[in-house]
Amino acid sequence: MARIIVVTSGKGGVGKTTTSASISTGLAKHGHKTVVVDFDVGLRNLDLIMNCERRVVYDFVNVIQGEATLNQALIKDKRVDGLYILPASQTREKEALTKEGVERVINELSETFDYIVCDSPAGIEHGALMALYHADEAIVVTNPEVSSVRDSDRILGIMQSKSRRAEKGEDPVKEHLLLTRYNPERVDKGEMLSVQDVEEILAIPLLGVIPESQVVLNASNQGLPVILEEDSDAGQAYEDAVARLLGEDREHRFLTAQKKGFFSRMFKGG
Amino acid sequence: MSFLNYFKSKKPKSASVAKERLQIIVAHERGQRAQPDYLPQLQQELVEVIRKYVQISDDMVQVDVDRNDHCSVLELNVTLPEK
Numbered sequence: 275m276a277r278i279i280v281v282t283s284g285k286g287g288v289g290k291t292t293t294s295a296s297i298s299t300g301l302a303k304h305g306h307k308t309v310v311v312d313f314d315v316g317l318r319n320l321d322l323i324m325n326c327e328r329r330v331v332y333d334f335v336n337v338i339q340g341e342a343t344l345n346q347a348l349i350k351d352k353r354v355d356g357l358y359i360l361p362a363s364q365t366r367e368k369e370a371l372t373k374e375g376v377e378r379v380i381n382e383l384s385e386t387f388d389y390i391v392c393d394s395p396a397g398i399e400h401g402a403l404m405a406l407y408h409a410d411e412a413i414v415v416t417n418p419e420v421s422s423v424r425d426s427d428r429i430l431g432i433m434q435s436k437s438r439r440a441e442k443g444e445d446p447v448k449e450h451l452l453l454t455r456y457n458p459e460r461v462d463k464g465e466m467l468s469v470q471d472v473e474e475i476l477a478i479p480l481l482g483v484i485p486e487s488q489v490v491l492n493a494s495n496q497g498l499p500v501i502l503e504e505d506s507d508a509g510q511a512y513e514d515a516v517a518r519l520l521g522e523d524r525e526h527r528f529l530t531a532q533k534k535g536f537f538s539r540m541f542k543g544g
Numbered sequence: 545m546s547f548l549n550y551f552k553s554k555k556p557k558s559a560s561v562a563k564e565r566l567q568i569i570v571a572h573e574r575g576q577r578a579q580p581d582y583l584p585q586l587q588q589e590l591v592e593v594i595r596k597y598v599q600i601s602d603d604m605v606q607v608d609v610d611r612n613d614h615c616s617v618l619e620l621n622v623t624l625p626e627k
Contacts, residue, residue: 420562427570431577464557471563475570 276384279391279519280409280447282433284425286396288417289454292490293512294393295323296501297413300516302357303501306388309348311379312362313405314395315371321361324351325497335363338375344382353502358387368401380408398432407438411448411519413481417455418467423475426451430478450481452515457486458531469529482515484508485528579609590620598624 281294298310312320321327326349332342351357394405416426460466489506503509514524587607606621
């Protein structure tokens with residue numbers, strides 16, 4: 275039985291796909307057979323972030339509609355063993371993700387994988403509901419910014435009433451807060467909500483804090499999940515988050531502004 | 545920096561304004577979320593019944609549930625059009 279993790283946020287552009295790519299890569303690096311599924315039908319982008327956009331032949335909707343088998347559609351990652359990508363369809367309507375079809379594919383994936391990471395589209399429409407429906411755990415990606423925090427609370431409410439676990443009266447979906455694009459300097463200046471502020475408002479356990487970092491854009495430019503940039507702060511923050519997801523107790527890092535000394539300015543380019 | 549900030553005006557920082565606004569709106573929206581899910585349909589059917597007698601539009605009937613410790617109060621607000 276696989277553990278099913280949805281990466282969701284309500285709001286767009288907060289880092290869901292970046293997070294899905296890094297979390298799934300991290301889980302696979304820890305030796306767990308992992309598949310990451312793109313639920314953003316019509317606006318697929320996970321393939322670009324995972325650098326497999328030119329290897330997509332069949333997609334999620336093809337599998338649902340019986341035009342391809344799961345094995346034909348799954349793309350094996352070239353960098354990390356035990357990591358597979360199921361791309362979204364670029365041409366179909368979101369409604370092509372039927373409830374029964376998604377369930378069948380998830381069940382089939384469950385037989386062979388340890389983790390299924392579902393990359394949700396933005397919004398609270400059909401695609402987002404399909405992505406969260408089967409989840410055992412949810413990573414709620416949030417920016418320290420008013421609209422993102424509000425939308426995160428909204429998606430949490432939806433999860434608490436519309437997920438499979440809620441409908442069947444099972445244990446609730448395990449919720450994790452992942453704060454991304456965090457800028458400790460601006461928090462110090464009182465210009466940005468702090469980790470504690472967001473934790474207090476959303477009242478769910480903190481999985482990790484990813485600092486705002488130029489490395490993230492640099493990595494996505496190259497189709498590299500940022501967790502593979504092992505020397506970078508963002509990469510290490512994702513690695514910590516994966517370890518915590520797997521039950522390890524790790525202290526949170528990168529929460530305070532770095533005092534830049536003369537040498538770090540000289541050698542790290544500020 | 546923080547030494548200089550000390551002397552600056554005491555205007556509240558934007559982050560604390562954000563936090564306060566969020567706490568209010570999130571609490572409000574959670575309250576609405578807790579409302580029974582039959583409310584929209586109840587509202588619709590009430591509108592239809594009232595329409596048998598008076599011409600009103602959909603938004604002229606407000607249905608809310610207020611929860612106290614001991615009981616819930618169904619609050620029904622109907623605005624009748626002027627004659």
